[in-house]
Amino acid sequence: MILGGGVAGIEIATRLAARTVGGRRVKVTLIDRETAHVWKPMLHTIAAGTRDVHQQQTAYVAQARTHGFVFQPGEVLGIDRGARRVLLAPWLSAQGQELLPAREVPYNTLVLALGSTANDFGTPGVKEHCRTIDSRRQAIEFNDEVRLRILQSVTKNEPLAIGIVGGGATGVELAAELVELATLAEYYGATGMSRRLGVTLVESGDRLLAAFPERIAQASRSRLEELGVTVKTGARVMAAEPEGFRLSDGSLVDAGLKVWAAGVKAPDVLASLDGLEMTRTHQVVVGPTLQATQDADIYALGDCSSLTLAGQGRPLPPTAQVAHQQARYLAQWLPDLLAGRSVPDFSYRDFGSLVSLGGFDAYGSLGKFGFFKGGFIRGRVAQLGHAMLYRSHQARLHGFWHGSLLWLVDRINARVRPAIRVD
Known part of the structure; x- marks a missing residue:
């Protein structure tokens, strides 16, 4: 079982x-x-x-x-x-x-x-005021909420402030995807959404992506800030409140929509x-x-x-x-x-790390073995590597040919269907 x-x-x-x-x-x-x-x-x-x-x-x-x-x-x-x-x-x-x-x-x-x-570490208010995206159901529910907030922002001509706690891969990638969402939403009629959206990423550690090489962390932060994301490192959240996140220095990070992506x-x-x-x-x-x-x-x-x-x-x-x-x-x-037979111990090979900032950029390292040991990649090469991880997973589930057909269907749908969920 x-x-x-x-x-x-x-x-x-x-x-x-x-x-x-x-x-x-x-x-x-x-x-x-x-x-x-x-x-x-x-x-x-x-x-x-x-x-x-x-x-x-x-x-x-x-x-x-x-x-x-x-x-x-x-x-x-x-x-x-x-x-x-x-x-x-x-x-x-x-x-x-x-x-x-x-x-x-x-x-x-x-x-x-x-x-x-996600691990809220007992932080007051997280369960009451924050969303997580640890499962398919939670991701769908968050998307329902963010689409509603975008509609309200457009109709009322009000800003939309989203706060994300956790500077790991989930928090970093979600921040970039939300910026891309606002950009694409303008194409479908949400005029000025990129200007109204404010995304703040809060990390208690001294840098983002603590499990990644320093170069990837620095590049990711720079790119997020270029996209308009406010990045706060060394910032400890003491409580989640209806209006946002209260930090240890007493300041409030404004966030009408709050996501907790810290800890495991x-x-x-x-x-x-x-x-x-x-x-x-x-x-x-x-x-x-x-x-x-x-x-x-x-x-x-x-x-x-x-x-x-x-x-x-x-x-x-x-x-x-x-x-x-x-x-x-x-x-x-x-x-x-x-059957009671002896088997070899599990061994692990580090194939490197990849982080994707939506359609804007991607960064990765090439792992700790091979000719390009520890190499740094970015841009289209890193985006292709990130995509191949997913396609390899599909092939393991469905077989090579079935998985290839699913990839083809994805490419066709990318050309004939809206780039974001609009229903």
Whole structure:
């Protein structure tokens, strides 16, 4: 049973369903509270409306039918390790109607791929006043809100102030996409929207993109400021208020629409897993075969796990790159682990980092191996590299030819459909 259909979960389900153990086909069940998968590094474009969610998502039911696994919709309430059962909440429609009752689903082997959420660090007012974009549903809801705010700004001739807390990849990329949204909105009749929009990006650290090389961080900040984004580093948010963010120096960052994109923690449901070794942010500590240190029948990978490789002082970062490599490892070696055979330890290769500032620019490093070790790229080359990461993910889910057709459809739609969501 796989909990979570993100980058790691859906890749494992797709590949593992065709495997066998002892001559018997592996029965794979995938559980997710969403009905469709969206590549997480793309969520900020869905939130801004510069990408169409219906065009980019993969329905779990269709993927399960094609690749031979079982999909069950539901939100995980808890895990009973003694009885080996997963407790699911009632599944409700958008109107609040109960479609499926609360239920318990048995498992033999459990794979935790629940991803992560933003960490508000207990900051007052965040839950009441801020939006997050950690899931497909949240990205869609944010886009609904930002389109409403744009309409109000145009009809009332008022400014629209958006504040983003968190200078990681999500915050930086969302800021750029919102600027692009305003520019494109003018083309569709929102005259003066670029002038009315004010985006402020707040980061408590001394620079943006702390996990990226310094050169990428500096280039990204310079480009954002050229686009009109106000960047505040070394600024700690003490509270979120209806009017904006209150900083530690007492000043107020004006923001009618507020986004919290700071920090990373595993879903709260994992905190209820008594007896497992956890980090302070509820990540399950795993060994070199991705098994929980206290339960060999539970595997965890991606953002909800914590793995420190031999000889390394810090755990692997919570990135899509790590999640994909761990999914590939587990899909290959889990049948052998279930059969009791020894397998090699997981190893990680750093292929570099990429950050995309919408259609304006992109920056990247080439990783820590190979001839161009640690090289810097930008512009069209970096944008192509960013696009190829997504297309590679599609190919892993659908196969080369199907994935190529999806790319072709995207290119056609880019020419015949509006550049932003306007309905």
